[in-house]
Amino acid sequence: MKADPAAQRRLLDLAEVDAELARVLHRRRTMPELAEITEAEKTVRAKSDALVAIQIQLDDLDREVAKQEKEIDAVRAREDRDRKLLAGGTLNSKQLTDMEHELATLERRQSVLEDDLLELMERREAIDMDGKHAGVELAKAQETLAEATGRRDENLADLDTNQARREAERAKLIPTLPADLLAFYERRRAQRGIGASLLRARRCGACRIEIDTREMSRIRETPADEVVECQECGAILVRTPESGL
Ligand SMILES: [Zn+2]
Structure with missing residues (x-):
């Protein structure tokens, strides 16, 4: 030759x-931001899943709370009706005794239901706190991802500029050979x-x-x-x- x-x-x-x-090509494929982004995306997915799981728990609890409140209202309505009957003075003594007995039972039932409701509300509050914490965690993970993506894009822009310059140099050299x-x-x-x-x-x-x-x-x-x-x-x-x- x-x-x-x-x-x-x-x-x-x-x-x-x-x-x-x-x-330039090597840097495009191996810049550390790529691994950071993959890792950050994984974290965002995990945090987001955690938040969704908490939201599902909260929805379930809200349904339970609503059910419990409805039951308490029903017991209360029954008590009101019984009290009215008692005050009405139309009951005989056997009916009065039965009614007083029923009222006592209803009051005990209401007290149990209210305790259960309180417990439900406390659980809901604790899970709501977990949810707020998970929301903060998710926001942090999203910020990390956005930050790494921003750095990657800056790098890519630099690499694009560098590559375009080198390709122009190459295009000028080729005809001289x-x-x-x-x-x-x-x-x-x-x-x-x-x-x-x-x-x-x-x-x-x-x-x-x-x-x-x-x-x-x-x-x-x-x-x-x-x-x-x-x-x-x-x-x-x-x-x-x-x-x-
Ligand atoms: Zn050699």
Whole structure:
């Protein structure tokens, strides 16, 4: 593969742009905010489920309270009716005794029902407190999620800007490179991730492996317009005065 040494050197600019594009892609996939968001979404779901469960308990209790109140009202209405009959003076003594007995029973029943109602109300109050606490927890979790999402979006905007700039640089570089050299570079980049690197101080810039003396002398003797590849990683080795040849 032959290529003008100046064109070979321009490959280094392209490799730098491609490395930056690869970093952008890597950062898009691995930015810590992504894991934070997944975690925060999980927390929001859990807190929201907890709140719904409490709301269901409260609804159940409200129904029980309403039932209990209705029953108390019914007992009270019966007591009122009985008291009226007692006061009416139309009952004989047997009926009076029965009525007094029934009233006493109703009063005991009412007292039990009222105690139960009080207990229900206390339970409701405790669960209502749990609900308020769960609501605060949910709001906190939602805030954490929104905060992480905001940071992710900021990062994405930065990455978009960076990527657009690099892509513009790349679009400018491409027409300056011979098509066959570019295709050669792209094949290596597709296989190894890095298409070309600078040979500097006897090391390949892509794999950082030191090149042995025999290979160095072979490279030294290779004409400048001949494309040299790293024997270790396959990247195009671009020679410049920094190469130490
Ligand atoms: Zn290498």
